[in-house]
Every structure is written in structure tokens, then in C-alpha cells.
Amino acid sequence: MGEYEPASVLDCEGLQCPLPVVKTAQAMRQLEPGQVLELKATDPGVEPDMKAWASRTGNELLEIRQEQGVYHVFIKKAG
Amino acid sequence: MASVAWDPEEGGKVLYVQTHGVADPGRSATPFFLAASAAAMECQVAIYFTMYGPQLLQRDVVDKIGPKGDRGQPLSYFIKQATDLGVRLYVCQPSLDLNDLTIEQLIDGVEMIGGAAFNDLAMTADAVISF
Numbered sequence: 434m435g436e437y438e439p440a441s442v443l444d445c446e447g448l449q450c451p452l453p454v455v456k457t458a459q460a461m462r463q464l465e466p467g468q469v470l471e472l473k474a475t476d477p478g479v480e481p482d483m484k485a486w487a488s489r490t491g492n493e494l495l496e497i498r499q500e501q502g503v504y505h506v507f508i509k510k511a512g
Numbered sequence: 513m514a515s516v517a518w519d520p521e522e523g524g525k526v527l528y529v530q531t532h533g534v535a536d537p538g539r540s541a542t543p544f545f546l547a548a549s550a551a552a553m554e555c556q557v558a559i560y561f562t563m564y565g566p567q568l569l570q571r572d573v574v575d576k577i578g579p580k581g582d583r584g585q586p587l588s589y590f591i592k593q594a595t596d597l598g599v600r601l602y603v604c605q606p607s608l609d610l611n612d613l614t615i616e617q618l619i620d621g622v623e624m625i626g627g628a629a630f631n632d633l634a635m636t637a638d639a640v641i642s643f
Contacts, residue, residue, distance in 0.1 A: 450545065450549070451545050451546070451548045451552065451593070452593075454552045455549070455593060455597065457552070458551075458552035458554075458597070482549075485553070486553055489524070490553060490554050
């Protein structure tokens with residue numbers, strides 16, 4: 434899982450909508466353009482939510498993968 | 513009264529309308545959830561409280577009710593989540609009168625608008641979502 438080298442990892446496991454989206458938006462503000470955030474979440478809505486969020490904000494959704502019930506979302510901050 | 517128009521330079525604009533009050537706690541928090549999500553999407557977001565909606569903003573109510581009663585977070589938690597992201601809260605005078613409330617009884621940060629300002633916000637929003 435190291436290929437994106439996230440600058441920050443945000444653990445939202447166990448948190449429900451809208452917290453993964455809200456905390457992701459806050460965490461992305463701390464990053465520099467080009468840096469990657471890894472979001473870990475268990476909310477079943479996280480996949481469509483993060484697709485909509487990235488599309489709306491212009492940040493790049495690199496990948497969403499699910500491992501043992503946890504979604505790992507990799508997002509690259511827009512430049 | 514200050515202008516309440518949307519900033520034309522900034523992203524999407526979403527206006528929520530909350531008409532339910534303390535009699536139906538299950539309907540109290542969702543507009544705040546959705547508003548927080550929209551604000552996190554870099555949209556401008558406002559919630560307009562009319563009919564019984566202003567009841568939800570009373571200082572001495574926000575910590576006492578919640579969408580799941582005693583089994584979850586109080587309404588104040590969801591309000592803060594939204595306002596921390598810049599969601600604006602509006603009421604109008606006739607709705608305060610309907611509920612025998614004054615603006616002083618409401619939490620800080622609630623702004624007073626009238627029907628014309630509300631209609632202008634609605635006509636210039638990208639979406640208006642009413643509860």
C-alpha cells in the first residue's frame with residue numbers, strides 16, 4: 434500500500450456520514466498541492482461520497498480500495 | 513440589514529429550508545448533516561428556518577434534543593459541525609413571532625432575513641432543498 438506515499442493518513446473508521454467528508458476537507462487544507470491524503474473509513478457511503486467530493490472540489494481521486502471492511506481512499510491535492 | 517446575497521465568485525450554492533421544530537427531533541439534524549457535507553464540497557451553504565424551524569435554534573434547546581433522543585449526540589453537535597464549515601443560519605421575523613421567540617433567545621450567529629431576501633437566495637441558488 435506504499436505506492437502513493439501519503440503525506441497524511443486520516444482515520445475515520447467507525448465514523449458516519451458526513452464526518453469522513455468533513456474531516457477529509459479539513460485535512461486536505463493542511464496539505465500542499467501534489468501531496469496525497471489517505472482516508473481510512475468504514476462508512477458504506479464513502480465511495481460515492483468521495484467520488485462526488487473530488488469531482489466537485491477538483492482534487493484527484495487516485496484510488497479507492499477495500500480491505501477487510503475498511504475503505505482506503507487516496508486523494509491528491511490539486512495544484 | 514447586511515446583504516445576504518451569495519458570493520458570485522464561489523462554487524455551488526445550496527439553500528436548505530427547515531420547517532420542523534422540537535416536536536419532531538428525528539427531523540432536526542439532517543439539514544445540518546447535509547449542509548456540512550455541501551460546505552465540505554466547497555459550496556456556499558445556508559439553512560433558512562421557517563414555520564417551526566426556529567424552535568431548533570434556541571440556546572436552551574440545542575443541548576437538550578437530538579435526532580436519536582438520549583442515544584446519540586445532541587443537536588448542538590450537528591449545528592457546530594455545519595457552522596464550523598461556514599454554513600450560515602437564517603430566520604425571519606414572522607417565524608420567530610409564530611413561535612413566540614426573539615432573536616436573543618437563539619444561539620449566536622443566526623442572522624435575520626425577510627421573505628424577499630429568502631426568495632432572492634432561492635432564485636440564485638443552484639439547489640433549494642426543503643424539509
